[in-house]
Amino acid sequence: MPLNLKRLLPHRPAKTSKNRKFGTFDGVFLPTLLTILGAVMYLRTGWVVGNAGLLGGLLIITLANIITFCTGLSISSVATNIRVGAGGSFSIISQSLGLEVGGSVNLPFYLAQAISVAFYIFAFTEGWQSIFPDHPATLVLFAAYGACYLVAFVSVELAARIRYPILLIVSFSLLSAFLGATSYFRAEPLYSPQLWGNFPDGTFWEIFAVFFPAVTGVLAGVNLSGTLKKPRYSIPRGTIGAIVVSYLVYMVLAYWTSIVATPEELVTNFTVMINKAAFGWAIQAGILAATFSAALNSLVGAPRVLQAMAAHDIMPLGKFLAKETAAGEPRNAMVITGLIGIGTLLFGLGGNGLNQIAPLMTMFFLITYAVLNSVVLLEQSLGLTSFRPLFRVPRLVPLIGLVGSVFAMYLINPTFSLIATVVILALYEYLSQRQLTAPWSDVRSGMFVTVAEWAAKRVLSLPSGQDRAWKPSLLVPIQSAAALRYSYRFLEAITQPNGSLHIIGGYESGQREQMAGLLSYEQAFAKDGIFARVALVEARRFRYTLQTAMEVSTSAFFRPNTLFLPILPDSDEEKLQFIVDRAGENHLGVILYVDNPNTALGREQVINVWMREQSPDWQVGLRLPNLDLSLLLAYQLARNWRGQINLITVVEDKAQLKNARHYLNQLMELGRMPTTTRPIVAACAFEAFLEQAPQADINILGLQQRVNLAFLERMMNQTEASCIFVRDSGYESALV
Structure with a gap:
């Protein structure tokens, strides 16, 4: 089958100049950075430092960023090894572990992104009402959502342009905060930072669990892979750059909060940045800009993940959802994503339900990170020549990212972690039964070959x-x-x-x-x-x-x-x-195998195993004289047919009847034959007993040294059943 390169490339065709492609800064770095520098940065950094102290806060920020940094390195490595198509994480996982894994992981990830838009819009509304308390909350909520959705719906290019003023607002808000620590804007002296906190609101790991979702925006740029000029070039640089810059911002901000307020104030006052900044309104503007930006990034990225999955028939309405405009905009996927967002907003207005499912959304993000790290760890471990990324990382990097992601999942919420895992496993089972066809090969066959080779070497050494x-x-x-x-x-x-x-x-x-x-x-x-x-x-x-x-x-x-x-x-x-x-x-x-044309396999119930006389030695030894394979085959047939085995031996001397019965009983016991097995012993000529023996659906007899076709046919005719004639290899045993 010829290789279809077009199907390996991103799904959106570059039909016209209107279909603009983005570079590293505007396509990856900016959306990733603005997603990480979100509302949590403004409202929870001080709380973390107030609980954990400066060193404890820096340690929490560092541990969280180690997980995302390792994940970013893993993404960067695998992105330089494959043609990253539309859908970002879906494309990466599917090309490595198959469409079933890619779909089962990214379908919940898509829903988490689509639902998270509502969380950001609610946060935006709260920030807006802190400035304009008289404005109706519901009106602000849907106005903000409508504006955000309209920008995302028009084009990804418009969304990219809006990120620049958002970046300026966020940057100015941070500058305003840092200026608030200078003597020009601050009358009272700075505080000496508390190095290690008393953790009044929880343990170290509980504080970590609250903070960690702040840094889970590393896929914001990756999900726009289909809009990039050079995904292989831009994803590593943009993702790693955004993680490093955001880490530095959080570290500096943690130090700033430790010197502008007391630990008690940091713990009890979530708006301490507004109070301590040079211009409080700038922080409020930053919160609004950050939440709007996070919602916009999700509304731009989520439909592209949905479209990529639909293009590979992961879900119903695949052809409808996979369609796009001439400019490459996934409008149908945008409509579905928009409806999910509206439904989530209405659900949130009806009560406090959103807060209940928020941890589940984080779980789907973390599972995606864990699988992305697993992809790199698996590729490295297999040692296949197809894995030769331009950006290499030590094996320890994806291992830390994988273990850290799983650790964070069960630390944040063990119950939701288990639920998320079960959901993904159920989706994987469903998609596996669909027998999806991918236009690329993946590493699964290589993985099993490697395991088989390892097992073979181990077996040969035993x-x-x-x-x-x-x-x-x-x-x-x-x-x-x-x-x-x-x-x-x-x-x-x-x-x-x-x-x-x-x-x-x-x-x-x-x-x-x-x-x-x-x-x-x-x-x-x-x-x-x-x-x-x-x-x-x-x-x-x-x-x-x-x-x-x-x-x-x-x-x-x-x-x-x-x-x-x-x-x-x-x-x-x-x-x-x-x-x-x-x-x-x-x-x-x-x-x-001699098939009886009249009876074939009959009722598939009764198996007669014929054994030659063992005189004078009727002892059951470890090796049976050309009987092992016959007994094993009889057992196989009886198990599959749920049938009965007759062990038959014919002796010429009646004095041997007792020995023969004892021999068959021993054989049944040592061979652990089914309880329905019957021993049958007769004293007469062998061929004379053929017509007297219980009627069988198949007969198993030993094969003589010389093949005699006339004898084989005669046995089949005399027993009036199909027959098999068996010779042991010497490497089977019915007694072990």
């Missing part, structure tokens, strides 16, 4: 235990699709639930198309829970090709352990003997 680890793994040579149909039900019965099939379809030159139908059996067996693989091989003399296949398989880790051959009307005795001998040389068990 003492051999093939008999204990035995399960049916059949090599099935086929020269016509009809032959596989002939054996299908029996193969299904002896390999479920954990067996496997290695089917080799042999064809002569120019006849490949006639065998192509075999490939469909992979999916047919897979639906029944059976791992099956089909290989088509051109071969003039199929038995020699099969010999080569058996020899090569001996060096494979997941090698077949049993050769399965259906006996067909045109089977050649000499060729069968050759193949059976080669199977023995390569330590493969052998099953020759």
Whole structure:
């Protein structure tokens, strides 16, 4: 299948010059910085320092930023390794772990973003009413939301332009705060900072949990990846730059609050910045600008995540939500996001419900961060050559980001952390059943190959235990699709639930198309829970090709352990003997299947296992004389059919009847055969008892050294049932 590069590129086509692309500063740095420097910075930084003291506050800020900084580094690393399409985190996660993981993580993340708009608008309204208390709260609420939505709806370019005056307002508010500590604007002397606080409002980690959501805006710029000129270039620089600058601002601000007010004042007065700044109105303007900016960034970023998911059929109405204007604006996704925002506002007006679900929104942000760190950690651990980012980070970085994100989740709210995890796992299960098709490959196959290689090396370093680890793994040579149909039900019965099939379809030159139908059996067996693989091989003399296949398989880790051959009307005795001998040389068990055309597998209930007389030694040893594979196959059939096993042995001397019964009872006990197993002993000629034995749906007999097709057919006719003739490989045991 040819690689479709267009589908690997961002989903929005650059159709006209109107579809403007953004650079590092306006596309990533600015939205990320303004989201981090939000209302919490103005209203909670002083409270953190008042509780924890200067050193405690700086430590809390640093720990929170270590988590986001490591996450930012992880995002930067993976962004320089792939073509980041629209949707930011969705694109990154999906290209690494598959659409199922990308969708299950980012669908709640999208909803969290869409709902968080209402939180920012409520905060904006509170700030506005602190300045204009006579203005109706509901009117201010919907006016602010309408203005914010209108800007986002018109274009991402308009939103980008508005960020510049917002940046000026926020910058001036910070300048006003710092000037408030100078002697020109302050009459009383500065305070000596309290280095370690008394934590009156909670423990160190409880204060950390309150502060941490302030720094969870690192994806604000990443989510606009589809609007960037060079995502691979801009995402690392813009994201890391915004995290570093915001960290420095918080650190300086923490020091400022510790010297302009007492710890008691910092703890009890959330508006201390307004009171202590050179111009209090500038802080109020900063709060309004920060909350409006955060709402705007969410309204711009969330629809693009929704559109990217819709383009890959993650949700219903995919085609509708994936549409965009000629300028690349996801208008339909904007409408849905806007309706979610309005619904959340109405819900918030109805009571205090928003505060109850606020921690859940934070959980979805943190899970997204955890998965992004997991992507990098996994890619680094696998050591695949496809992971060669231009920006490399030590393995410790994503590990800290992952552990820190999970730690913060359960620290902030263990209950909501569990709920969020369950929601994402449920979504993953749902999307997995959808069997989504992605236009890119991901690392999941590489991950399982690496695990399998590690397991193989570990197994090979341990003492051999093939008999204990035995399960049916059949090599099935086929020269016509009809032959596989002939054996299908029996193969299904002896390999479920954990067996496997290695089917080799042999064809002569120019006849490949006639065998192509075999490939469909992979999916047919897979639906029944059976791992099956089909290989088509051109071969003039199929038995020699099969010999080569058996020899090569001996060096494979997941090698077949049993050769399965259906006996067909045109089977050649000499060729069968050759193949059976080669199977023995390569330590493969052998099953020759003779289907009774009149009864097939009958009622699929009764299995007769025929055992030759063991005279004079009727002792059950660790190795049974060509019985291990027969008993294991009988057990498989009885388990899948919920049937009954008859263990039958025929002796010539009646004096051996007691020994024979004791032998069969021992075999049943040591072999842990099902309770429905019956021992049957007769004293007569073997073939004379064939017609007297209980009627079975299938008979299992030992295979002689020489293949005798006439004997095989006679057994099938005399028992009036299908038969299998079995030879052990020496590597299976029914007694372990």
